[in-house]
Amino acid sequence: MNCQRVQKALSDYSDGLLTPTKTEEIREHLVSCVPCRARCQSFQNMLSGLHTLPPIAPSTDFDLRLQRRLHEISAERSPRKHSNWLTPLYRVLIPSMVGLVLLISAAAYLSYHPQQLTLPSVANSVRLDPEENPHRVMEQPGQTQSQPLLADFLSSQDVQPSESTNYVLYTVSYDNNGALVGF
Amino acid sequence: MIPDLDDELMQRCQAGDIQAFDELVTRHRVSLLSFASRVVGDRETAEDLVQETFIRMFRAIPRYKVGKAKFTTWMYRILSNLCKNELRNRGRRSQIVTKSPPENGQNDYQQIISRIPAAASSHPDCQLERKELHAMIEQAISELPPKYRIPLALRDIQDLSYEEIAKIVKIPMGTVKSRINRARQTLQERLKPYLEAET
Numbered sequence: 001m002n003c004q005r006v007q008k009a010l011s012d013y014s015d016g017l018l019t020p021t022k023t024e025e026i027r028e029h030l031v032s033c034v035p036c037r038a039r040c041q042s043f044q045n046m047l048s049g050l051h052t053l054p055p056i057a058p059s060t061d062f063d064l065r066l067q068r069r070l071h072e073i074s075a076e077r078s079p080r081k082h083s084n085w086l087t088p089l090y091r092v093l094i095p096s097m098v099g100l101v102l103l104i105s106a107a108a109y110l111s112y113h114p115q116q117l118t119l120p121s122v123a124n125s126v127r128l129d130p131e132e133n134p135h136r137v138m139e140q141p142g143q144t145q146s147q148p149l150l151a152d153f154l155s156s157q158d159v160q161p162s163e164s165t166n167y168v169l170y171t172v173s174y175d176n177n178g179a180l181v182g183f
Numbered sequence: 184m185i186p187d188l189d190d191e192l193m194q195r196c197q198a199g200d201i202q203a204f205d206e207l208v209t210r211h212r213v214s215l216l217s218f219a220s221r222v223v224g225d226r227e228t229a230e231d232l233v234q235e236t237f238i239r240m241f242r243a244i245p246r247y248k249v250g251k252a253k254f255t256t257w258m259y260r261i262l263s264n265l266c267k268n269e270l271r272n273r274g275r276r277s278q279i280v281t282k283s284p285p286e287n288g289q290n291d292y293q294q295i296i297s298r299i300p301a302a303a304s305s306h307p308d309c310q311l312e313r314k315e316l317h318a319m320i321e322q323a324i325s326e327l328p329p330k331y332r333i334p335l336a337l338r339d340i341q342d343l344s345y346e347e348i349a350k351i352v353k354i355p356m357g358t359v360k361s362r363i364n365r366a367r368q369t370l371q372e373r374l375k376p377y378l379e380a381e382t
Contacts (some may be wrong), residue, residue, distance in 0.1 A: 011364035015345075042378040047370050049320045049378075050339035052313070066208065067233050070241055074201075085244060183247045 001025045006036050010043045189254035193355070208237055211255075215262055215343060221336050222266045223273075224325035232269060236262045252350070259343070259351045262332050270329045275336045316377060323373045331366035340361050 006029050012018050013026050030037045065151075155158075187220060189210070195203035215236060215253045219229035237259050247257075345363075349356040371378065 007205065007366075007368075009366050017345075017360070022228055034356070041373065043367070043371055045378045046367065046374060049313075049369075049374075050318050050335075051321065051342070053217070053221070053317055053340055055213050056201060056220045056226065056229075058212050058216050058233070062212065062230060063208070069238055070204070073238065121274070155330060166266065 002027075003036050006030070006033070010040060013040075013041065016048055042132060060173060111161050187254065189279060190249045193244065193247050193254065194249055197247065207240070211258060213235075215258070218259070218336055218341050219262060219266055221321060221324055221340055222263075222329075222332055223269055224321070228269060232262060232265045235265055253347065255343075256350045259321075259337065259341070259347075260353075263337075263351055264332065267329060280300075283372055319374055319377055320370070323370050327366055327369060331362050333370070334359050334362045335366035335370075339367075 006026055009018060009022065009026060013023065016023075018026070053144055189207065192203045192207050192210075196207070212233060215231055215233045216226075219232045221224050223229050223232065236258065240258065324335065327335065334348050334352060337343045337351060338345070343351070345359050346358055349359045350364075352359065352364075
């Protein structure tokens with residue numbers, strides 16, 4: 001092993017990272033080569049200097065400053081902890097409230113507009129195309145055509161109800177001027 | 184994997200034991216400060232960086248996973264990154280502030296050498312005091328490029344293994360070895376007269 005290779009390997013040699021064979025080669029070289037031996041000694045002195053650098057103690061207010069900052073962070077975290085505790089409750093409560101409001105709204109709507117949702121049963125209704133049957137059934141303005149009048153209406157139209165036919169009765173509402181206001 | 188003392192303390196922190204975090208601070212503050220001071224070359228800044236490291240650790244307590252990585256690896260990674268950012272920002276600041284060469288064309292290291300009595304470096308019998316050698320070494324370290332400085336400090340000042348350094352700095356182990364080797368050779372070259380005087 002030549003001097004250049006020994007110098008390059010000094011770092012690994014000092015850390016014991018070389019194979020036993022290479023380590024032995026370097027040892028042999030150092031025994032016979034004075035400049036490399038001096039260089040190796042100088043290298044060891046430097047490492048020794050690095051390893052013995054004195055530890056640096058923190059200043060007297062180091063702990064106090066750190067404690068203050070940690071307390072600030074803890075204080076920031078406290079409200080978050082509170083909200084974290086409530087989060088599962090909110091997860092159940094908010095959808096429940098939304099559902100309840102929707103139910104109440106639907107119930108209120110039904111109670112105010114019952115006739116618009118009273119669709120007749122399909123089996124006893126008649127399908128009337130407005131173009132082919134331009135008749136409008138209207139008892140009184142503002143009133144609604146409903147299922148009990150179906151039989152009368154069919155007979156007035158000379159239609160014999162058949163069990164094999166599906167009838168659809170459209171329930172409509174008109175205002176006092178005869179304009180369509182509900183369906 | 185058996186949790187070490189640091190992991191046990193972190194588990195206690197996760198259970199709400201604030202005292203455990205104080206113990207962690209007491210255990211590591213000196214070694215962290217010694218490392219940061221040598222890397223950034225300025226004790227006041229180093230203290231700020233170490234404080235920031237502890238703050239980040241404190242914030243990360245709920246997310247910390249025992250056994251995922253070694254505690255000291257995680258801790259030094261936080262501090263190394265802070266040191267790296269500090270040096271990068273300092274480099275930018277100094278580029279903006281001044282580009283003029285120092286007085287009489289010498290850098291800090293050369294100025295320190297010039298203040299040491301000539302006999303100390305030239306007379307073979309005159310041994311440089313250990314304290315002065317340490318000052319020289321610290322100055323020489325602070326003039327290394329950061330990419331050499333951090334692995335060197337982790338290895339030769341903090342006495343960490345190559346494997347752990349590779350994980351902290353996030354570079355391959357071969358690169359860690361070559362950087363430490365280069366850093367040591369550079370230091371040896373700069374300190375040559377004084378190291379030989381020691382022998």
